Amino acid sequence: MAAQEDLIYRLNRQDEIVFVNEAWDRFALANDAPDVTAEHVLGRPIWEFITDLSTQQIYRDLLARVREGRSVRFPFRCDSPAERRFLEMHIHLMEDGQIEFRTQTLSIERRPAVPLLARQASPSRDLLRMCSWCKKVFADGEWVDIEEGIERLRLFEAPALPMITHGMCDHCAVKMAEILAAM
Ligand SMILES: [Zn+2]
Structure with a gap:
């Protein structure tokens, strides 16, 4: 690199x-x-x-x-x-x-x-919590990597991607x- x-x-x-x-x-x-x-x-x-x-x-x-x-x-x-x-x-x-x-x-x-991180993604009303420091997302009661979160939350089966709210894990x-x- x-x-x-x-x-x-x-x-x-x-x-x-x-x-x-x-x-x-x-x-x-x-x-x-x-x-x-x-x-x-x-x-x-x-x-x-x-x-x-x-x-x-x-x-x-x-x-x-x-x-x-x-x-x-x-x-x-x-x-x-x-x-x-x-x-x-x-x-x-x-x-x-x-x-x-x-x-x-x-x-x-x-x-x-990962489309969820693209700004153009059209958001749904649901809020997804994402740690603004390590970029983990909150899914099923724990903080996991975004790829894992997408799977767990079945994000691509939903009609629109959830809006991301930032916080800290x-x-x-x-x-x-x-x-x-x-x-
Ligand atoms: Zn974090």
Whole structure:
């Protein structure tokens, strides 16, 4: 796999996005998310882009600790329909007081395209819970990989795909609590 450029964005003391690098813009455009390129996000508070309340709370805790001078590094997933992407986030305080979020690609695995992750999929009214950190879905009372969830929930037998609501799975919630406690 060719080396991937790190994706970078930075926040000022008011939690506003004041910098994104070119790799960020290219990544956004390649992932069907033209609404998060530089021209749309610069000057706006990060909270406009994190709508899930539990994820917001975790980010607030993280930012408070980083502003005390501690840095954090953790693995996470950001899949596309045809790829499993294993990434690592590094958050640290810069000398001028800005906070830098740097995402490094650890590895990418190709897989048969999963339509559920495509934005164009026409949603039904049912909500499907998906962990916004590891991309597992909640099916039959437990968190499982999306391919497994599709099978268990018989998603392709339903007339329309369910809408996805993001949150955090139990495993990631515990892991994040450990990361915060160790900071
Ligand atoms: Zn998770």
